Amino acid sequence: MATKPKVLELTVLSAEGLHVRGKPANKNVFTVVRAESLTSHTTAMANGNENGFHTWNEKFRVELGPQARCLTIEVKCKTETGVVRDIGVARIAVSDFLGGSVPDHSLQSLCYRLRDWDGRENGVVNFSVRVAVPPAAAENDCSSSSGGVVTAIPVYLNNSIDN
DSSP, rough: OOOOEEEEEEEEEEEESSSEETTEOOEEEEEEEEESSSOOEOOOOOOOOOOOOOEEEOOOEEOTTTTEEEEEEEEEOOOOTTTTEEEEEEEEEEESSSSSSSOOTTTTEEEEEOOOOOOOOOEEEOOOOOEEHHHHHHHHHHGGGGGOEEOOOOOOOOOOOOO
16 A cells, blocks of 8 residues: 655745855745755745844645655755846755654654755755645544644754765
8 A cells, every 4th residue: 555645834034144156145046955856845035124034934745755765955046137046055855854752743843954066065955844724623523623742842954965
């Protein structure tokens, strides 16, 4: 019997400390989220402050296949000439937020270090994630109307995934 994919509720909250070519990235910054799939979810472009701080607060429903091992959040910007530049990427091991001591349906707030394509640190992305409650379970569970339990967990600034 095949395992059904899980659906994640992932909210891209913000990013900070972003730089492009040594200068703060403060215009036309967006994120792309994917879970080892060709399907991706893209935030709107945000203009940040002079310190490279950007906010989105955009929620996506991301399908996580049964064999998926990581979630990827890429931060990019679009220049005035229309060229899209990569700022940084965070690869998050699925095991960091599933199957641990925190129940799957609890909201977890996470923070990951971004790295550019040369492996250098380039800011931080903040997001929240939880497994979406199936529609049938939500109708039968009185606690789901309050949005579930919000759980604080440690901040992870390591992007390594063991292969």
